[in-house]
Amino acid sequence: MAPRLLAAGDDPVRPGPSTPLTIDVDGEPVTGIRGQSLAGVILAGGTLALRRTSVHGGPRGVFCGIGVCYDCLVEVNGQRDVRSCQRRAADGDVVRTQYDPLPEAPEGDHA
Amino acid sequence: MTNDVIIVGAGIVGAACARALAMAGFDVTVIDRGTTAGGTSSACEGNLLVSDKGPGRELELAQYAATLWTQAAVDLRTELGPDFPSVEYDPKGGLVVATTDAGAAPLLAFAAGQRSAGVDARVLDRAEALSLEPDLAPDFRAAVFYPEDSQVQPTIATEALMASARRHGARLIENTPVTGVLRDSAGALVGVTTAAGELRAARVLIAAGPWSGEVAASFGLVLPVLPRRGELLVTSRMRHRIFHKVYDADYVGAVGSNDSALQTSSVIESTAGGTVLIGSSRQQIGFDCRLQVDALAGIAAKALRLFPFLAGAAVMRTYGGFRPFMPDHLPVIGEDPRLPGLWHAAGHEGAGIGLSLATAEMIRDLMQGRPTRLDAAPFSPARDSLAPHLEQAA
Amino acid sequence: MTAVLVIGAGPAGLAAARAARARGASVTLLDAADELGGQFWRHLPASRPASNERVLHHGWDTFRDLAETLEFDDGCRILRQASVFAIETRGSGPAEVHIVVGEADGAGRDRLVLRPDAIVVATGAHDRTLPFPGWDLPGVFTGGAAQALAKSERLAVGERVVVAGAGPFLLPVAASLAATGSRVVGVFEANRVPALVRGWLPKPWQLSGAVSKGGELAGYVSGHLRHRIPYRLGRMVVGAHGTDRVEAVTIAAVAPDWTPIPGTEQRIEVDAVCVSHGFTPRLELAIAAGCALTADRFVEVDAGQETSVPGVYAAGEVTGIGGADLALAEGTIAGHVAAGGTLTDAELQRPVRRRTTFTRFAERLDAAHGIRSGWPAVVTDDTIVCRCEEVTYGQLRQTVSSTGSRSLRALKLSTRAGLGICQGRVCGRSVETLLAGCQPDGLLGDPVSTDRRPIAGTIRLGELAAAPTTALPTTSTPSPSIEGTP
Numbered sequence A: 001m002a003p004r005l006l007a008a009g010d011d012p013v014r015p016g017p018s019t020p021l022t023i024d025v026d027g028e029p030v031t032g033i034r035g036q037s038l039a040g041v042i043l044a045g046g047t048l049a050l051r052r053t054s055v056h057g058g059p060r061g062v063f064c065g066i067g068v069c070y071d072c073l074v075e076v077n078g079q080r081d082v083r084s085c086q087r088r089a090a091d092g093d094v095v096r097t098q099y100d101p102l103p104e105a106p107e108g109d110h111a
Numbered sequence B: 001m002t003n004d005v006i007i008v009g010a011g012i013v014g015a016a017c018a019r020a021l022a023m024a025g026f027d028v029t030v031i032d033r034g035t036t037a038g039g040t041s042s043a044c045e046g047n048l049l050v051s052d053k054g055p056g057r058e059l060e061l062a063q064y065a066a067t068l069w070t071q072a073a074v075d076l077r078t079e080l081g082p083d084f085p086s087v088e089y090d091p092k093g094g095l096v097v098a099t100t101d102a103g104a105a106p107l108l109a110f111a112a113g114q115r116s117a118g119v120d121a122r123v124l125d126r127a128e129a130l131s132l133e134p135d136l137a138p139d140f141r142a143a144v145f146y147p148e149d150s151q152v153q154p155t156i157a158t159e160a161l162m163a164s165a166r167r168h169g170a171r172l173i174e175n176t177p178v179t180g181v182l183r184d185s186a187g188a189l190v191g192v193t194t195a196a197g198e199l200r201a202a203r204v205l206i207a208a209g210p211w212s213g214e215v216a217a218s219f220g221l222v223l224p225v226l227p228r229r230g231e232l233l234v235t236s237r238m239r240h241r242i243f244h245k246v247y248d249a250d251y252v253g254a255v256g257s258n259d260s261a262l263q264t265s266s267v268i269e270s271t272a273g274g275t276v277l278i279g280s281s282r283q284q285i286g287f288d289c290r291l292q293v294d295a296l297a298g299i300a301a302k303a304l305r306l307f308p309f310l311a312g313a314a315v316m317r318t319y320g321g322f323r324p325f326m327p328d329h330l331p332v333i334g335e336d337p338r339l340p341g342l343w344h345a346a347g348h349e350g351a352g353i354g355l356s357l358a359t360a361e362m363i364r365d366l367m368q369g370r371p372t373r374l375d376a377a378p379f380s381p382a383r384d385s386l387a388p389h390l391e392q393a394a
Numbered sequence C: 001m002t003a004v005l006v007i008g009a010g011p012a013g014l015a016a017a018r019a020a021r022a023r024g025a026s027v028t029l030l031d032a033a034d035e036l037g038g039q040f041w042r043h044l045p046a047s048r049p050a051s052n053e054r055v056l057h058h059g060w061d062t063f064r065d066l067a068e069t070l071e072f073d074d075g076c077r078i079l080r081q082a083s084v085f086a087i088e089t090r091g092s093g094p095a096e097v098h099i100v101v102g103e104a105d106g107a108g109r110d111r112l113v114l115r116p117d118a119i120v121v122a123t124g125a126h127d128r129t130l131p132f133p134g135w136d137l138p139g140v141f142t143g144g145a146a147q148a149l150a151k152s153e154r155l156a157v158g159e160r161v162v163v164a165g166a167g168p169f170l171l172p173v174a175a176s177l178a179a180t181g182s183r184v185v186g187v188f189e190a191n192r193v194p195a196l197v198r199g200w201l202p203k204p205w206q207l208s209g210a211v212s213k214g215g216e217l218a219g220y221v222s223g224h225l226r227h228r229i230p231y232r233l234g235r236m237v238v239g240a241h242g243t244d245r246v247e248a249v250t251i252a253a254v255a256p257d258w259t260p261i262p263g264t265e266q267r268i269e270v271d272a273v274c275v276s277h278g279f280t281p282r283l284e285l286a287i288a289a290g291c292a293l294t295a296d297r298f299v300e301v302d303a304g305q306e307t308s309v310p311g312v313y314a315a316g317e318v319t320g321i322g323g324a325d326l327a328l329a330e331g332t333i334a335g336h337v338a339a340g341g342t343l344t345d346a347e348l349q350r351p352v353r354r355r356t357t358f359t360r361f362a363e364r365l366d367a368a369h370g371i372r373s374g375w376p377a378v379v380t381d382d383t384i385v386c387r388c389e390e391v392t393y394g395q396l397r398q399t400v401s402s403t404g405s406r407s408l409r410a411l412k413l414s415t416r417a418g419l420g421i422c423q424g425r426v427c428g429r430s431v432e433t434l435l436a437g438c439q440p441d442g443l444l445g446d447p448v449s450t451d452r453r454p455i456a457g458t459i460r461l462g463e464l465a466a467a468p469t470t471a472l473p474t475t476s477t478p479s480p481s482i483e484g485t486p
Ligand SMILES: Cc1cc2nc3c(=O)[nH]c(=O)nc-3n(C[C@H](O)[C@H](O)[C@H](O)COP(=O)(O)OP(=O)(O)OC[C@H]3O[C@@H](n4cnc5c(N)ncnc54)[C@H](O)[C@@H]3O)c2cc1C
Pocket: B008, B009, B010, B011, B012, B013, B014, B015, B031, B032, B033, B034, B035, B036, B037, B038, B039, B040, B041, B042, B043, B044, B045, B046, B047, B048, B176, B177, B178, B179, B207, B208, B209, B210, B211, B212, B215, B229, B230, B231, B232, B279, B280, B320, B321, B322, B323, B324, B345, B346, B347, B348, B349, B350, B351, B352, B353, B354, B355
């Protein structure tokens, strides 16, 4: 039960030959095809949650897929806040999921 | 004399005055052309600073205001209850850093002067400063820590003061511009005219922030409150890495200057939401609010001098407003000798959030005819330093 | 020669660029994406070109024709991966356009400033998805996400998928999913559009045999698929369920105003759900340029597609949601007039006629599919409304009642709704509606909206601090005058 790439042989658009690539996602290798977005590679690798939210710590994944919701932010090669749905994957990319807890509230402030 | 007051403006100064007056038993009506906190008080940072003020009247007011905020944060929470959003009062302290040799000596001298005026201004060595702010660029020349600097979330603080004022009986009329003064046949002030008709009261308090000059002009009087534009950058949320308010020492110079050209100086701080606010510019270009990328670029460049790691931070918004600037750098607080019954609480420039509570107490005491906690004369509309501006413009 | 800058390389922008060139202007066409085509003609990238892309697209040949004409034209400079992050209106000319060029969200991208004689804003639209309980779970996508991943990567977002929301766009989404190997277990349209089939059917969404009289969405790609996809009207997703990802959704029948009807809930196991209730125009650049908006919040244009700001034109979804054919017609008119042509010129007669036809059509679509006022009924107190800042509806309600505030601006700042990194693109209009609904008279007291975003796309502080470059990355052809800011 996961997102997956359509096998090229079954694909009526007849894609050209594909070049495989491998990225590192939190230490795990994930393979994809050149031209895919980082989000696409990670999704097709079976992972839906790309980050944890700051307030509730819940999982978040791709939502809009076209760069407007910023829900798919990841750290790429040390650079934070990259929309993984907009960034094409490059072989060897090192991706880290982001979790930025809120600053602790000052003492006496129990909002 | 009846005890009714009309307050023009529902920013933090109007809200604080409404609360203080309503709690003292005045019959208060606040009227705003927009909505509460729709003006400068939601277009600023919420710094409550002593660090940027040299010895003098404004510093005294700020020092007193700092004690009032400590108390008000507790009182407002008790009064408004847990459902009310927190005013985010945070006595986090400020760190002022000189990034150049030329800036170091003036900063240390400034701090020494402040110490003699009772400010807690601690000169730190490099290691001490870096232990407060580990990500600070380590090549700074001098650093002074001001534990008394604190902050609130200014929009919520304004809403909280207004909500408290209303609980004490103040009335709020929104979306209604004040268009002029209402006089009786003898020419005495008896209220205001508004877009929705006349409103009567024995006293009218103008607390219209940078628009106070315009409101006064509609009353036929000159008040030299001028807009001084300021812009800020907001980054996306990040891991908490900036723990205090951190300023470049050139901030000190910009605040006190009369220069109308574009200036930028760094004021950097994290917010409760995890974003980082990066200020700010100062420029006198009237009420022109058009975006100016070179001003933003200048703010960005200066911020990187303090925190190089911010180079990778994602800027997601810019916002800003107009500081109510006074040519003699003091707010105007008190009754206008030219029109009895007309009062002012305006011109707080870049410190209106901080000074609002102290301003409100002063207004309350003056209206009650009681002695004020601090000498009110230096803030009076009748003060000498204002006289040439009143004449010049008149 | 007039220097025309076209922002956005979707159908509207491509058509504008070609028309402006045909009228003799020098043109710069830019887009944040690295491929031309916009949302509509998303396709496999140049690194993996498909030989039969046409089967997935309406008007593919039109696209190839536009793209090739412009790519081989020395008078048209194409800037890919170029994001406009700000527009300034202080200088001379219609506006100064600030751009970063480089990999999406990269650091150290080049900063450019363009000062064209005329600008065509063709920034398109994105899905509007209304909040519902569980919509923040991974596995809940917009329809556009499913469409984009299917078209540009051949990726199916799930195996068992529900498509829901409102509007004819649900059908190409379902079709793309099916054509990429998903089993679409149902398409749920909230409106009970009796005129649905009559109104929009064969065009312009161009789905071969999309919906039969029996209400089934059949195969899309030349008989490749044999799935029968149920298409149900008057039903809506009222919840998505799961802990770390979506595992099921609840569908309920809704009244004509979209209030869910109790007792009609039906739970469906899925591994993905794609929800879209229409489109929101991408207005930030038009607003930054000072363009007036219409009452229904699109860019206001005259018959020549000129906005209220002289020299600034707008075309495509920013002026009204009407599909690719309308975007093409509007783009052609905008580009031609921006380059100095007039509406009465012979070249414009056909596009003007087509614009009229497709505008009427779009109005019918909107009447049939538009968002209805009862939608907030699905939102519960613990439903997250602002996804970025995780603000719930309960927090909005409580803040309005405790502060008594009537101000959108103040309420945003005191709840943080809409203040996050998407800057209210996803939740803004929904937050406005929900906050207004919390007011005694149903109205907010300030004239602001959530559409204004002075920074139109994130920029790194280091990039902003750097001086703009004075030359374009690939300088070989004429372009609007380019200068560094002082
Ligand atoms: C970028 C920036 C950063 C700042 N940072 C800080 C800081 O860190 N700390 C600090 O203390 N201060 C700061 N300030 C300054 C501070 O914001 C102001 O001094 C303060 O908000 C002024 O409050 P006010 O109530 O006087 O004015 P406002 O909040 O502007 O309120 C005035 C009100 O008057 C209303 N009004 C105007 N004309 C009329 C009319 N004719 N009829 C009826 N109503 C009218 C307006 O609608 C408005 O609501 C900053 C300012 C800026 C611009």
